Amino acid sequence: xxxxxxxxxxxxxxxxxxxxxxxxxxxxxxxxxxxxxxxxxxxxxxxxxxxxxxxxxxxxxxxxxxxxxxxxxxxxxxxxxxxxxxxxxxxxxxxxxxxxxxxxxxxxxxxxxxxxxxxx
Amino acid sequence: xxxxxxxxxxxxxxxxxxxxxxxxxxxxxxxxxxxxxxxxxxxxxxxxxxxxxxxxxxxxxxxxxxxxxxxxxxxxxxxxxxxxxxxxx
Numbered sequence: 001x002x003x004x005x006x007x008x009x010x011x012x013x014x015x016x017x018x019x020x021x022x023x024x025x026x027x028x029x030x031x032x033x034x035x036x037x038x039x040x041x042x043x044x045x046x047x048x049x050x051x052x053x054x055x056x057x058x059x060x061x062x063x064x065x066x067x068x069x070x071x072x073x074x075x076x077x078x079x080x081x082x083x084x085x086x087x088x089x090x091x092x093x094x095x096x097x098x099x100x101x102x103x104x105x106x107x108x109x110x111x112x113x114x115x116x117x118x119x120x
Numbered sequence: 121x122x123x124x125x126x127x128x129x130x131x132x133x134x135x136x137x138x139x140x141x142x143x144x145x146x147x148x149x150x151x152x153x154x155x156x157x158x159x160x161x162x163x164x165x166x167x168x169x170x171x172x173x174x175x176x177x178x179x180x181x182x183x184x185x186x187x188x189x190x191x192x193x194x195x196x197x198x199x200x201x202x203x204x205x206x207x208x209x
Contacts, residue, residue, distance in 0.1 A: 020160065086204040
């Protein structure tokens with residue numbers, strides 16, 4: 001029973017990682033590519049780590065698997081945030097299908113309510 | 121034991137994902153695209169190490185996976201700081 005669960009989790013990990021790689025290749029923009037690579041890739045690897053923790057009976061290996069999963073959970077959002085902030089500051093162009101950029105006052109959608117600076 | 125079809129199939133999927141990320145790493149229009157591809161490659165390598173540990177029944181390489189996760193994180197943050205500093209000049 002456990003073997004089938006481990007095999008299913010491994011297939012889920014492979015499929016998610018492949019989808020993340022296709023998104024990394026096909027999305028038009030660095031911000032969208034980051035969205036595919038950090039979230040979906042992390043889910044894929046965490047699924048394979050869950051399979052590892054189910055497959056071995058040794059507690060030391062299970063602790064190691066949970067440690068790697070926890071570390072990936074912490075670091076993937078940090079990397080996505082820091083990289084997208086650096087790309088935004090460096091002026092990497094967005095794709096043409098992006099509706100508006102909230103950090104750029106010229107292209108910002110005028111229908112949006114403007115922030116009151118006295119409150120912030 | 122996990123059957124060899126699962127191990128080989130999942131390993132092939134990880135390999136194809138690595139190849140696609142390598143294509144993005146070579147082609148990427150900006151430096152940010154290349155750093156994103158590098159981060160994804162380090163994540164993929166961790167997954168391949170885990171699949172290999174399940175296939176062989178040995179757990180020696182799991183420490184390598186921890187170190188790969190650490191080095192990938194520090195490298196990505198350092199590259200991000202480099203991109204940000206390079207835009208100031």
